[in-house]
Amino acid sequence: MVALQSAVLWGAGVDAVIPTESTQQAVTYPSLFLLVVVGALVPVVPTGALVSGAAVVALHHSTPALSLAAVFAVAAGAAFLGDLTLYWLGRRGVASKNGSRWLERLRSHAPPERLTQAQDKLREHGVAVLVLSRLIPAGRIPVMLACLLARMPTREFVRGNLPACFAWTVTYALIGILSGSLFPEPWQGVVAAVGLTVLVSVVPGLWRRMGHKRTQTG
Incomplete structure (x- = not known):
């Protein structure tokens, strides 16, 4: 009898335990926005991977076109806001005689x-170089x-920077769409x-190091 009651309660509670698609989206989009903004300010968060992963999940939603559009809008807006905030903080450091920790942080990554x-x-x-700077791994900070x-x-x-953020988002969203379309499970x-x-982020750096070593040995 106890086992039967447990089974009934479990069956009735399955829908409550498994999050609905709308609940997942309500959590995913704000998290994606916050993480991309933080990644723009602190260039150690793999924001490209976040966008690609979000695009994979969106591809498996019941309305993939709308979900992908939401991922694109959230990621592009967050990247733009993060870049603009970092640039504003950097400008304050340039204008100040003593500089700022944000400006020094930029120098340490360039x-x-x-x-x-x-x-x-x-x-x-x-300013056209800004578009390429976001598409080249580790290219954003030196150009900024x-x-x-x-x-x-x-x-x-x-x-x-506005078209740069759009181009960056499209690139990594396409990586997610390609990956998501190749596998049945998200x-x-x-x-x-x-x-x-x-x-994509590691290979160019390794290639430059190998070229630098060949130049030194040659």
Whole structure:
């Protein structure tokens, strides 16, 4: 009798235990927004992997087109807000005689040779270089620092950074869509998407190091 009652209670409570799709979305979108903003301010959070993983999950929703559009809007908006906040904090450091910890943090993530390259590209191409900077792994911070040292007005930075954030979001969302479409289970697609984003972020750095070693030995 006790076993029967337990079975009935368990069966009635299954729907309450398993979160509904709307509940998942209510948790996922704010979390995605917050994590991407934090990742823009503190460049150690793998925001590209977050966007790709969210795109995989959205692909398996009952309305994938709407869910993917929501992921795109949330991620792009968060990336733009995070970049704009970091640039504003950096400008305060440039204007101050004593600098700021945010400006020093940017300098610590921009090796001198990368900063020099970014400054050269900025002089040649203007704000258009911001679009490429978000698509190249570890390219965002050196270009942003170059813009700060050139005392680029915030309005001009926004003009280049807005399409950069859109391009970045589309790129990593497409990685998620591709990974999610290859596997029947969402978790499999998420693993594949995270693996691809890590590969994309690591390979260019390894390639540069190998080229640098070959130059030294040659």
